[in-house]
Amino acid sequence: xxxxxxxRLLLAFAVVAASLAASNxxxxxxxxxxxxxxxxxxxIKGLKRPINGKCAxxxxxxxxxxxxxxxxxxxxxxxxxTTASAGQTEKLLPxxxxxxxxxxxxxxxxxxxxxxxxxxxxxxxxx
Numbered sequence: 001x002x003x004x005x006x007x008r009l010l011l012a013f014a015v016v017a018a019s020l021a022a023s024n025x026x027x028x029x030x031x032x033x034x035x036x037x038x039x040x041x042x043x044i045k046g047l048k049r050p051i052n053g054k055c056a057x058x059x060x061x062x063x064x065x066x067x068x069x070x071x072x073x074x075x076x077x078x079x080x081x082t083t084a085s086a087g088q089t090e091k092l093l094p095x096x097x098x099x100x101x102x103x104x105x106x107x108x109x110x111x112x113x114x115x116x117x118x119x120x121x122x123x124x125x126x127x
Contacts, residue, residue, distance in 0.1 A: 005060070009028075011063050011124075015102065016020060017071070028105060029082065029103060029104065029105050029118060030103070030105075030106065031101060031102065031103045031119075032071070032101070032102060032104070033056045033071060033074075033099060033100070033101055033123055034069060034071070034099070034100060034101075034102050035048040035049050035050050035068070035069040035098070035099050035100070036056070036066055036067075036068060036069075036071055036072050036092050036095040036096055036098055036100055037049075037056050037066065037097060037098065038049070038055075038056050038059035038060050038064040038065070038066055038067070038086045038096070039057075039064050039065045039067045039075075040059055041056070041059065041064075041065070042067050042069055042075050042094070043075070047069070048073065049069070049099070050069075050097040050098065050099075051097070052067075052097050053096050053097030053098060054071075054097070055102065056097035057093065057097065058094035059091050059094045060093055060096055060107070061093075064093040065077075065087065065089055066089050066093070067080070067088060067090075068102065068104075068115060068117075069105045071117075074113060075113075076104075076106065076113045076114065077112065077113070077114045078091070078092060078114070078115055078117055079107075079114045079115065079116060080116070081105075081116040088113060091117065091120075091122070092117075094124065095120060097124070098122055099122075099123040100120050100122055100123050101120070101122075101123050102117055102118075102119065102120045103118045103119040103120075104116060104117050104118060104120075105116070105118065
């Protein structure tokens, strides 16, 4: 093996080790203020907040998965903490179209994020 090949191999191992170390940070629990809305409105209409709960509930019952919209505009996909995973729409349905406080673990990947909701409560808009 040439020195150049050995250096390339060493660099490849370093990149893999760095990505594995970074992935260990995934799933750290955080608590945030977010909105629960259906995925179609989140993407097609570009909503920054839910319009109303009736619309989000109707869309969810028609099959549109509910998603979590963060204050910074990031759309997060709720997942179960198990494999095989199950949809989370039933868990989120009581909060459809609402602002909530959620404790969650976030798992970023390729510009998208999935999250496991550990606790969710309605957020009072009163200041």
